[in-house]
Amino acid sequence: MQETNMVRQLEAEIIIKGAGPVGLSMANLLGVYGVRTLVLDQNATTVEEPRAIGLDVESGRALQTMGLEEKTSAEMIQGFSIDYLNAKGRVIMNAEVGASPYGPAQMSSFIQPIFEQQLLEGTERFDHVTVAFNHRVDEISQTNGEAMASGTTSDGEKFEARAQYLVGCGGGKSLVRRTSNVSMEGFSNPEAWLVIDTIDPGLDDGVGCRFFCDPVRPAMTMKKKHMHRRWEWMLHEGETEEEFLDQDRINELLAPHTDPSQVTMLRKCVYNFNSIVAEQYKIGRLFLAGDAAHMMPPFAGQGMNSGIRDAVNLSWKLAAVVQDNASPHILDTYQTERRDHVVKLTKVANRLGSIIMPTSKVKAWVRDLFLSTVNTLEFTRNILRRSFFVIPKLEDGLFVWEGPGASPHSGEMIVQPKVEDANGKCAYMDEFLPSGFVLMGIGADPEADLNSEARSLCAELGAEFVSIAPKAGARGSALKDVTGALTEWRGACPPFVLLRPDRFTAAMFDAEDAAASLKNFIGLYKS
Ligand SMILES: Cc1cc2nc3c(=O)[nH]c(=O)nc-3n(C[C@H](O)[C@H](O)[C@H](O)COP(=O)(O)OP(=O)(O)OC[C@H]3O[C@@H](n4cnc5c(N)ncnc54)[C@H](O)[C@@H]3O)c2cc1C
Structure with missing residues (x-):
């Protein structure tokens, strides 16, 4: 300075x-x-x-x-269940946000x-x-x-x-x-919401997150660590911020769920979302x-x-x-x-907001009927859930999409199951990966299988080698795919994966195509 x-x-x-x-x-x-x-x-x-x-x-x-x-x-609660309740308090849709293909919890509070x-x-x-x-x-x-x-x-x-x-x-x-x-x-969403954060030692109902899809007063709550809790209630047209920030009004809103006298208020405000x-x-x-x-x-x-x-x-x-x-x-x-x-x-x-926010009783009835029907069958429930998750796959950008190294997984984040190292330590995969580029062999060993040209191209990228052994095979010094999830993710694709530092797939190839594929990516990366 x-x-x-x-x-x-x-x-x-x-x-x-x-x-x-x-x-x-x-x-x-x-x-x-x-x-x-x-x-x-x-x-x-x-x-x-x-x-x-x-x-x-x-x-x-x-x-x-x-x-x-x-x-x-x-300091988090990792993974929980999200219940969507109708005006009568019946669950019309449910989502578990626990274990995910990409790590220990799809969502943590x-x-x-x-x-x-x-x-x-x-x-x-x-x-x-x-x-x-x-x-x-x-x-x-x-x-x-x-x-x-x-x-x-x-x-x-x-x-x-x-x-x-x-x-x-x-x-x-x-x-x-x-x-x-x-x-x-874009646009500003017209609805205003009262948002409060509390500490509530008396309310531990075991449910992580609830959306109250009640047309009279759409609302939500989420449990956090240390008995902290979030509450949100939608305001109707004509209702004012001043009225809803009043503690007596907040106590009225809390009363059906908990004893307001045991609640410590941490923060209250009214938001319009964008x-x-x-x-x-x-x-x-x-x-x-x-x-x-x-x-x-x-x-x-x-x-x-x-x-x-x-x-x-x-x-x-x-x-x-x-x-x-x-x-x-x-x-x-x-x-x-x-x-x-x-x-x-x-x-x-x-889309999720439109499930929660209808204030017309007719619209809410149609929604309840639709969601509770969908929620009864595993197959339809999964289709609905998938429509609320955006899988981590890039459509365009810095990965090989044509020529040597292109694969159906190009641009996709690699899954992250647990793997086991040679000392028997079992942990989520990224714990064993370096922070830069990785040249991973799934059911293959980059050190043994790649020729010297491919190896020097990896060195140019600073890519470190990681070998993944299948669940049932011999391991040597490789990480063992104890759940089989990496082998399943690879499917019929070639065994070598060039991973970017953000764990997205830059290219995928066989040993014979390794040098051409790496050159293809390096062309995008360096020019
Ligand atoms: C009610 C509510 C619930 C939400 N729930 C979720 C949720 O569950 N999950 C989720 O992912 N997101 C949620 N969000 C969104 C989330 O809070 C924001 O997206 C996030 O906090 C934004 O982080 P940020 O670092 O971009 O900006 P901010 O947190 O706004 O930080 C900006 C920083 O820049 C500094 N700064 C600004 N101007 C200057 C300047 N001129 N000079 C120097 N410093 C400056 C400020 O002091 C501040 O520290 C929620 C938001 C709201 C309102």
């Missing part, structure tokens, strides 16, 4: 504006990848009020890469202030990551060679920060987005991530999770570019890979 005309000068490879869950996730990932990172946030510390409550399996996987999964999961504090502590492991609170960014600019953020500290001191790239994780009011004149497409997405995610050397790039209603629990996906997708690409391993063109694939996915998830969130 230097002083120039009383303006403090700061420098890094990447600047992140905003130390919310998305900015801090990005800082941890860049920390793992060895990138000099500066996070600037106007607040004195991380947030104290909870907003997001559900963390999904892909975010859980990101926490594994960050090396924070064990610590953070100790968490306490955002604890989570953000853990992410912040995570950044302290890295000498090359600095989180500067009390640093409000007032101006963003860029030249051909660098991105700049200037602003004022809470002591009134001016600062200027420079880096190769800047990621705007400043939330919904994003300065980066406004400065760059990027517009948001379904909006930025037209552009990348503006030269500036990027948008998290709420700065998109906002959606919370009915699918995907707002923050989508932001963490942004951080996962962008961080390894930024690391590869600033460390001169990849062409800056790969940064264009951030928008290609992330924006459409968010648009799809926003539709899912609104």
Whole structure:
């Protein structure tokens, strides 16, 4: 740091504006990848009020890469059941969000202030990551060679920060987005919701999450660790924020479910949700991530999770570019890979909202009849559930989609079952994987089977070898596919999988095609 005309000068490879869950996730990932990172946030510390409550399996996987999964999961309830109840309290639809093909729990409930504090502590492991609170960014600019953020500290001191790239994780009011004149497409959802967070020691009914699809008052509740709990109630047209923030009114709403006198209120507010997405995610050397790039209603629990996906997708690409391993063109694939996915998830969130929110008794009756019929048969129940999950598969972007290395799994996130190492340690697969590229052989050994040309192409990518032995076969030093899920995932595809650092499949090939396939991917990655 230097002083120039009383303006403090700061420098890094990447600047992140905003130390919310998305900015801090990005800082941890860049920390793992060895990138000099500066996070600037106007607040004195991380947030104290909870907003997001559900963390999904892909975010859980990101926490594994960050090396924070064990610590953070100790403060979560991993996997639970979600019941949708009609006005009479009968279950009309049910979803289990426990074990997932991609990790231990499809969804976990968490306490955002604890989570953000853990992410912040995570950044302290890295000498090359600095989180500067009390640093409000007032101006963003860029030249051909660098991105700049200037602003004022809470002591009134001016600062200027420079880096190769800047990621705007400043939330919904994003300065980066406004400065760059990027517009948001979409709409504001008309319904307002009262959202409260409580501690309720007397209410432990064993159910993780309930949606009350009652046309008189649509509502939901979710249990969190340490007897914390979220409640949300929809307001009808003409009902006011003032009326619903009144504690007596809140007690009336709580009374059918619990004894309000035993409830400690942590926070109460009224929200209008948005379904909006930025037209552009990348503006030269500036990027948008998290709420700065998109906002959606919370009915699918995907707002923050989508932001963490942004951080996962962008961080390894930024690391590869600033460390001169990849062409800056790969940064264009951030928008290609992330924006459409968010648009799809926003539709899912609104579809789930439309199940919960009907206030017409006739519409609610038709919905109840439809859902309870579908819910009786496993087959139809599965079809309905699938319509609410977007599987992690890219449609376009940085993976081999044609020529050597193309496969039906290209662009798809690899499953994450438990595997066992040579010492008999059994754990979820990512625990054994390095954080960069991986060249995995499923039922094959890259070390033994690949020729020297393919091996040197792997070295060029920094890809490390991992061999997976089938459940029934000999293991040697390979990881054993104890559940058979990796063998099943591979199916009839070739045995070698080039995995990107974010665990998406870049290419899949036989030993004979290995060099041609790797060259095909390297062509996309380096030019
Ligand atoms: C009621 C509700 C329920 C939700 N439930 C879920 C859920 O279950 N699951 C889920 O995934 N998501 C959920 N969400 C969405 C989730 O809360 C947000 O998507 C998430 O918090 C956004 O994180 P972020 O890091 O992008 O932005 P934020 O958390 O808004 O962080 C932005 C940071 O940038 C800083 N900042 C802003 N401007 C400046 C500046 N000029 N200079 C310096 N710093 C600046 C701020 O101080 C802040 O720390 C919910 C939201 C609501 C409202």
